[in-house]
Amino acid sequence: TLTIYFTSYSQEIPGETLRFALQHLPMDIQEKAAKFRRWQDAYACIFGRLLLKTALGREGFPNDLLAIHYSSYGRPYLPGGPDFNISHSGSHVACVISPQGRIGIDLEKIEDIDIGSFQSQFSQKEWESIIRSSDPAVTFYDLWTAKESVIKADGRGLNIDLRELNLDNWHLRKIAFSPGYA
Numbered sequence: 001t002l003t004i005y006f007t008s009y010s011q012e013i014p015g016e017t018l019r020f021a022l023q024h025l026p027m028d029i030q031e032k033a034a035k036f037r038r039w040q041d042a043y044a045c046i047f048g049r050l051l052l053k054t055a056l057g058r059e060g061f062p063n064d065l066l067a068i069h070y071s072s073y074g075r076p077y078l079p080g081g082p083d084f085n086i087s088h089s090g091s092h093v094a095c096v097i098s099p100q101g102r103i104g105i106d107l108e109k110i111e112d113i114d115i116g117s118f119q120s121q122f123s124q125k126e127w128e129s130i131i132r133s134s135d136p137a138v139t140f141y142d143l144w145t146a147k148e149s150v151i152k153a154d155g156r157g158l159n160i161d162l163r164e165l166n167l168d169n170w171h172l173r174k175i176a177f178s179p180g181y182a
Helices: 015-022 027-034 039-058 115-121 124-131 136-154
Strands: 003-008 083-089 092-098
Touching: 003 039, 015 039, 027 039, 039 083, 039 092, 083 136, 115 136, 124 136
Parallel strands: none
Antiparallel strands: 003 092, 083 092
């Protein structure tokens, strides 16, 4: 089983409200958020951790974010706890949590991009499915978010060659999230 928590933001929040939210986060996360130049990036960091804290508490686990460890590849985890993953794009943040198995999530704001510049990141079969699709952009984003989710669940991130990544070896679930997002 898995549970997804999400939030969005469209404008800066009052300083007093932000200070209250930050009080619920460890100092290292507060310091990390303060280093971002854009408030949107700081909010993605802050809200991602607040979602995780909320998810852990609601799922019956200790929600002490200081207990988070990092693998040699930089993947966060809680020893003996549930698996989790956070993604953000545009003005949305999502956190998925599961007490069973490894899990990954990727959220992408659908933008007008040159998908051809990403051809080297797909297998020949995947690329052909993109260019032969009735809507290449949708197929591109579906495959891209699937690949990102898998490399996050695997834990090695971009150390995995995306062209060699076999999505058939993973249980994938496409989630209707929000209009304009994959």
